[in-house]
Amino acid sequence: MKTRFLSLLVIFLSLLFMAASPLWAEDDDKHHEQKPFAMAEFGQLPILHDGRIKPLDTFARTQLIRFSDKDHIEHMPAITWLATTLFDPGNASELKIFRINNENLRHLMGLEERKKPLYAFVEITEGLEKTFPTVEKLMSETPQNISSDQKDLLTLHENALEYTQILRSLSLLLPLNVTVPEKWAKELPTLSTRSVNFLTLKKIDAGLQDEIKQIIKRKGQNPAKYTPNEQMTAVLGWQIKMIADAAEGNNLFRVIPDPWDERNTDKKNTGQKSGEWISPWELVQSGKGSPRTSEFLDLWTALGANWSQLDDKAWHDNSKKLLALGNHSTRLEIFYNKLQPFFTSTIFFALSFLLALIALTFNQTKYIWFLAGGVLAIALGIQGLGLVARVLVLERPPVGTLYESILFVGFVAPFFAALMELRMKNMLGFLSAGFMGIGVGLLALSMAGEGDTMKVLTAVLNTQFWLATHVLCITIGYGWCLVTSVLSHIMLLGQATGKLDRPTLKNLTHAQGTLALTALLFTATGTILGGIWADQSWGRFWGWDPKENGAMLIVLWLIWIIHGKIAGQFSKLAVTMGMSFLSVIVGTAWIGVNLLGIGLHSYGFIEGLFWGLGVFTVGEMILIGGLAWIIQRKEQKGTIPDAA
Amino acid sequence: MLETIKKIATRLAQPDILFWVLPMMMALIVLGTIAQKSIGLFAAQQEYFGSFFLMLGPIPIPAGLSIMGVFLINLLCKFVMKSEWTWQKSGTIISHFGVLLLVFGGLMTALTSKEGFVMIPQGGSSTIVEDYHARNLAIRSETETLLTIPHEHLENGMTVSDPKIPFTLNVDKYCFNCTITSRPENLQQGWERPGIFMMLNKAPAESQDEKNLTGIEFSITGTHGVDGKYLTFDGFPKPPTLVVNDKPYTITIERARRELPFSIELKEFKRALHPGTDMASAFMSQITINDKEQGVSFPATIEMNEPLRYRGFTLYQSSFDLNGEVPYTILAVVENKGRLFPYIASILIALGLIIHLGLRIANRIKSRTEENAA
Incomplete structure (x- = not known):
């Protein structure tokens, strides 16, 4: 409807x-x-749109x-x-x-x-x-x-x-190309200095409509019977009505604080927490005006005049005045918009990946290690800066939506890989960090097309505590899972190509175990914390919601591989394959379950994501299976080092 | 005997059981999650996770309860029979104990928890908790409930008679989910209001259980005055009331009800919106609990993520209805004796994993140092 x-x-x-x-x-x-x-x-200039300034x-x-x-x-x-x-x-x-x-x-x-x-x-x-x-x-x-x-x-x-x-947001302030009958023109004192706009005409509208009624009463509806002056009056009245009718309900351009909302007039309320703002048309049609709103309208009118007169200086001055009048600093968000942190960081991640690749290919690890590390640090710095900017603008922890979880994982996963590199010092950590930075960065960029990614949250998500505990814990868990998976891919690739020597493989095998346990710690704790949040919000710890099931799937997968390894049911190769496949399990649990379009965490079916995830899963199966087949062949021939 | 039990327990503690149980559990979770798309959350919960067996076509496969049962036995036996009670294994032992508590708590919740909701108008009060899923055919005389029949027992052609009611009710049509259409003129013969004008039609069940509109068309005989055909359905504001021997009998389909030992009075319902939108940023109910049994009366505020716990009941801000003349708040009411288990379990699991990880890293550093020294 x-x-x-x-x-x-x-x-x-x-x-x-x-x-x-x-x-x-x-x-x-x-x-x-x-x-x-x-x-x-x-x-x-501040505007209230989609629930935030x-x-x-x-x-x-x-x-x-x-x-x-x-x-x-x-x-x-x-x-x-x-x-x-x-x-x-x-x-x-x-x-x-x-x-x-x-x-x-x-x-x-x-x-x-x-x-x-x-x-x-x-x-x-x-x-x-x-x-x-x-x-x-x-x-x-x-x-x-x-x-x-x-x-x-x-x-x-x-x-x-x-x-x-x-x-049509400012159609009430723009100069109009209309002819005002002489009688009415005299009642417009500003006519000589400013062009006529709807606002100025509004002052004579009531009288004008009365006169039109009189004309119709005297001469009927046919304009052909009117004198030229009467025709001019009738046309002007029709024009005013047409502009007003067309602007009915025009409330998108909310650039004026509602003078009757106490939150806007409370002098102690100096932060970003805002009351209602209204559009110029809403202001005029609701009759909510005040001296302060007149100032807003005057400045917007002046901007319109500056624009049409190409008066850059006056435009600049009036913009500044309007900014001061609005009293809401939006500089940080402007900085964020200009920096485009997640696009920029993806480029630096790509650069660090390339440097790590070159170093590994040409065995030049000594100097390039610092260079790749430096570039990675810049990438992480920019990604981190972007996240901090979002926290400050939105005044809440960094993850509240699926898109934000991708941004956060795009920071933590490369960060953990970089930490790993500091211990291993074999360039593989930088390679993994760069690779994950690119992959997650591209995923984030593909999802940023939705428009404004800084969204206000529904009531149940509007809780600082749970966003800062459960959500961060589970997304950090996703990050550790990705690091584990990428490292396991490197192990498979290294063994298949014969590029990994025995000590490195041993190191990586041990790191894989530690990473998997860390991933389990965060995903298990995050999943249980989610259950506790659900218990606090809805009265049940576990409701078999798709997202809950997805999180449990990751935990069970990790437990399966870890216990299979401990009990000797999985070979070393099978463990590495299982840990590699963690990427698909995480992808399914993190993004895939949302595509079902059901449950409490549903974001709707996104066709591109569905096919992307499908191709990724099949690709991973072929890649992991193919590498394992090569390794097994090599093992049979005895040309592969044992990681034990 | 003890030896045999020990032997069995040792076998049940073997890791190969877990090795096969976990993939089954994962497969069940995947299937049960996908099934929610077509049959809905409630049905999927019952079918996949809340039963012992599940029919996959003609083949019975183990469902949630049996798989979880095997998992619990395996873990319990492993914990008792095979745990190495050493400092090095302390993390594992604590984590495993945490998982045991979690599963045990889940079992307790499944067996003891009761969920429902209470709907209160602003300025009004209520003691009645309605079930989300269970529906009953109820026959009442004023406030006295004379007869209730769970909807699962209703079927076409069923006859209901009881010494407490002075008539016989024959169920002509039962539909778990009905659609309502107008009754054609040629089919209106013998029908009493409002069944003259509306008829119930069987419709496929909705995937969201709460959306199903359960109803019956029925005939009344033996009253010498109000015999005829009637209909009633879930949430019908004017269910048929028959006056027999000067006594009114109301026939309704309603959610199963239970009474709270205290009443909840809604003083005010508040909803805050994100500015410039229709999107709620918060909603809350300011209530007063009146407990005559305990002689207690106190005000409280319930809002999203901040429930009220009182006498074993937890009241949550679940929903609201602003369509009527006064706002209604809808509070979820939960009784759950296993509520504390997940809290303790999560602490133990996290603690155990941290200890395990810490020991692993410490051992690694130690062995490296030794390697370097050698």
Whole structure:
């Protein structure tokens, strides 16, 4: 029902937007070629979005990623795109930002084929209108009965609705290309110094509507009977009404603290904990104004004027004033956005991996060891910095979502491998750390496409204690498991290729045992702590929820291999194979069970992840099986060192 | 005799049993987890983990209880018969004891725990705990319950008669999960309200047990006045009430109920939202416990992750309903005598593993030092 309403709204707003576009003052195409505006302060301006205060820069990036899969359009950064969309909606609607990868959907929308399937809002409005009856029918379908093509169509409609909201967020402040009858113009004192916008016209709206009623009473509904002045009055009244109607419910752009929310006026509340913020349209339509909100509106109006006049200096000054007025520091998040820590660290992890590989290939371990270690330390430093930044911004422990668990494992697993290297000093620890840094980093990057990755948590997860104990413990356990698995892979590879000498293999075998026990300690403790959390929250220690079962699977797998080794039921090769396969067990328990779409830890089915995990599992089976086969052949020929 | 027992116990302590039990346990967990997708959590729990055997097509395979039973016996025998009571093995012994406690606690929980929920309107109070899963056909006269029949015993054609009730009830249609549709005009003959206008249809069971709408269509005979066809279903706000000999008899399908030894009064239900969203960041119930038996009355606050424990009952903030005129809070009520076991077990397991790891690392350092010295 909600989606049906949204779809109806998007069509309505799209049409209204198209109809209302000529109302805004012409701005030529000069912004496409203009000198770049200083966006530093503008990007820092706070906005309440998805339950938290964030900088406009983050808002712009996540919205643009939502529409186009990228955080920039050609050479235009997201924040400039947002400014254009807010202050120059006419030209912005011609920017090609809607990525439509689905060929069938492009055909359905009547769009031309392009090298890059990006389309402007003005290009898709006709298609939106045309596909509306289909969307309406889809509303009554259950999600299981909706095909992927239909799902893409629904997503496009929802994106278009969101975009329309942004496009019209400041339409009440932008200069309008309207003619004001002389009688009413006199009542607008600012007319000589500022262009007319909806806000100024609102002051005469009541009188204007009264006069229109009088005209209709006297002369009826047919405008042909009106005098030119009366026609002008009627047109102006219709224009004001149309702009107001189109902005009904426009509450996405929450950049003004709600003056009636005590949390915003409490002077002791200086932290990021915020009350409600409202959008300019909400403010005007709800009549919640105060002297402070007027300041906000004036500054936003001034920014609009600065943008259209290409006044960079005034733009910069007004952005600063607005930033001071908002009184919310978002600098750390801006730094985080600019650093892109998890992308940057992945590059450094890759570099350290390459250095370790070169060193092992050419037996040059002496100097490159320090170099690879240094690069790895930088990678870990950046990854750690990213995690700390998230902790400070979100004011909670680092792991609360699946994505965050990947980031955290991306730090702890290479860190543990680096610790291992400090003991072994044979470059294999750096190799493992680099490899895991790349693998987990790429997984994190593939999941970052969802938009804003800093999410607020549901009530049950909103607990500092359990996030800091159970969640960290189990994710550290995942990290140790990965280190154990990667080390076991290296042992298999080394034995199969004959590159590992006997003392190294002995060292690695012992390290493998210690790592497996450490992994067991953390996964077992983490799993039981999870049970205790469940006991505290839901009243049962164990509920056979898929995620609980996944965690137990890891613990049982480790117990099986460790006890099989102790009791002599597994050969050394079988133990190494089992420990190598831990990667698949962890992948299934950590990410795979969420794909079932059931239980308390469900994140929904993600097709890419499903196939990725499938390919990974099959690949691991072939790799581990293949290496074991080679080793066994070598053992039979007696050309392999014994690790005992 | 003792020798035989010792022999058996020694055999049962062998590690090969664990070696085969663990993969079976893992396979069962994988199968039981995947099965949740199609049959739901509750059914999967019962079928895979809460029973001794499970039919995989025509083949019976051991299910959770038998596998856990073998595991427990193996571990117990190993612990008693084969533990090396040395400092070097202390970590292993402590961990194994922790696992034993955990499994024993699990067993105790499975045998003794009772779960349910209590729904209280703001300003109101309740002593009634309803079961999440068990449903009953209940016949009541005002507040007195005359007869209850568990829904598993209901079937088409079943006749219900009892000296306490002055009529005979014949179950014409029973559906564990029903859909409700309007009754066609040509089929309305003999039906009393509201069955004239609505009919129950059998539907496949929902994978989430709580979503199943259990109901019956039934005929009443022997009343000389209110004989006819009726229907009732779980959560029906106006179940049929028959007045026989000036006495009302209400026929309902309802969740199995039990009474708390104290009442819970809801003073206020509060929900906090993340600003600008409909997403709850916290919710809490401010309640008063009135315990006449103990002569105690005290206020308390229950919120997510912060339950209230009183007289062996634990009350959790489970859900809420804001659709009515007043908000309702839904509190989960759990009685679990094995509650403390996991807490102690987790400490022991972690402690044991830490000791074991520490000794292993210490031994390694020692042997390295000796190697270097040599």
